[in-house]
Amino acid sequence: MTTEDYFNPVELEKRETDYSNPHLFCRNLVIHTPGRPIKSFRNVKVALIGVDNFLTSSSVGSTNAPDLIRTELYELYKIKMPGGMRIADLGNLKTGHSSRDVYYALRDVLLHLYEHGILSIVFGASEDIAYASLLCHEAMKQTFNFTTVQRRLAFTGGTPDEPTPENYLDFFLSSPYLFFYANIAQQACFVSSDQMDYLESHGHDSLRLGSIRYNTFRAEPYLRDAHVAGFDINAVKHADAPGQVHVSPNGLLAEDFCQLTRYAGMSAGIKTIFLTGYYPPADMQGTTARLAAQAIWYLLDGMTVYREEQPGKKKHHIQQYIIHHKMLDYDFVFYKSQSTGRWWVEVPVTGGKENLLIACSEEDYHAVCNEEIPGRWWKIHQKMNG
Template sequence: MNLELYLKPVDFSGFELPKWAQKKYALSTLLEKNRDKIPVDKAKIVLIGVEEDRNAISYGSAVSPNKIREHLYALNRIAPRFKILDLGNLIVGQNPSDTYFALKDVCEYFLETGITVVILGGSQDLTFGISKAFEDRFFNLVTVDPKLDFQKGAKTIDSENYLNFVFKKHPNLFSHVILGYQNYFADALELNHATDLNSDTRRLGQVRYNMSEIEPYMRGADIFSFDLNSVRQIEAPGQYFASPNGFYAEEACQIAHYAGMADLLKIAGFFNLIPALDNDELSSKLMAQIVWHFIEGYYFRVVEDPENKPQEFSEFIIEMDDIDLPLTFYQSRKTGRWWMKVYNQNNDTDHVFPCSQEDYDLASRYEIPDRWWRNIRKLNQLAK
């Protein structure tokens, strides 16, 4: 694939570091050095900006990729030999659909090469373009958003209804999780519809109460889509939603760090920053730090698989009276993380999914975890 047909390279000379930054250790210095030394196919992770917001309900995020870079470049590098590249900005199409297809082509290429992609948006409907790269394979999606981004009967896509089109066009979407929604922005019928589509929803308070519980969702994800509107306005004024409630800045960074650590996560997108609304560039600085935490999480990623290396895991089997088979759990001896086995009776196959210690604790009290039910229901649907 000729990436030059899709991407405009970064001009590093156009980004001046602030006086407090240490140029020797700045991320921009590492990225500029890597551009000349590391071939694209040798990179571990790549950054791509997408200057597209024509389907947004509020314009202005198209200029955010370079604004994020301005503050991201000043932050310290993760490690001196980290194989990370900034490939510049995607060349947008004559219309948003053309941009979606170009984004699909680029993401598809990196899926095949096994390189993780970080998308600097742009509006969140770009998540639809990313999802098109998974048309021939099952995938899992995690979105961080104050609302559900479903709109019943929507005929044209925008940044507030893109999930309609993801679900409509992708029957191969295995699971979807919405983190941080706020109940006063979500109607009960919308929540029921999300359940019907096998989406799992976690309210802002649920996530905040036990942040570590979101880690299994991230570990099973292929796509991570972060909406800046999920952060409360006082900490991120550069947004159109402008809610007094939402994630705190450090919580947003922690979520991104979990996403970066996720074993299977292939593409992460960061969307809906509007620099024109950004007082003192606070939101741009925060988005840069959120992206930085994702990159750091990726650097410390530990890939584990109970099926391929069972000797590295402890196995726990719990007999359940309510079902005709035991629940099997695995715990990593290295990281302490948990997985559960789900047996699909329709085709006599086993599937292992990420889970939490809370799931194991529930099973130990002879209560079947919701995560087990959701996975077995989806497997049964796919087998029909």
């Protein structure tokens, strides 16, 4: 794949910023520019993908969102990526004649990048663009975990014909390739009891906004175990991100949103990340474009502090804890990294198979110590042994 096959090159309007400054983010990139497509992905570990396809209930069209985000991103200071890793800006995906054209074109790109071990960061479109990652995993016939950060739960429980920002999760939740889904930061006033019952009955999970308000680290295990993650700007309160279609006075703080993207960057398993929901016509001062750019920056910053940790193998900084649960008559096996403070727990699998190791929190450890059963552990246990 060459970038000119699928992408329009990066062409930004000139600003006062001196892009020749060697310390700027844009000096850290391999960029697809006019007449200079990217033909080799050697040493590339991250691909930036702009998608200018914003779908609303009444229309679909261009908002120039990717370039507005890109302009702000380029003006931040560069990140020193470890091990000679390179970041490539592929440009903006060619949109075709319909949203379906966009989904399938992006699917092809994601497949190529996935096969080469490259993390894809897709930005600028509406939330339904994540459907392309489902098409990608279906093409590979590979199960995956999906975590979103959204104010609402974007599913109806029905069988819609086409994905929209309001129903795209219906396609994920009905797919046999989705193993575990979780949403972070939903607000109870925007979520129906039927939606919550559906997640519970199908072994999925969610974290309310209030549960992470003063401790975003509670959400970290859900991002660490994800293969695909979707970050919706609409999860942020209006005062911090006015560039939204459906604004709300409540929501995540801008710094918490960036902290969550940083957790995603620290994950070894995530292969595709979506940053969606930015609506420029409502962003008069460019505040939301700056937030989106900073969210990408902190995501990449998370990659610089990533440390490969494999509990179960002899490592001095990994501590094992075995807790006997009297009610279940089962020994829970927890692991804690003394370096990062992250936790894991084993989930038993019947049939003589090796136990499954999942990310968890210190709260899960204390729950077991108090003879409680961690909800996420139980749901995954049921999926593996049901």
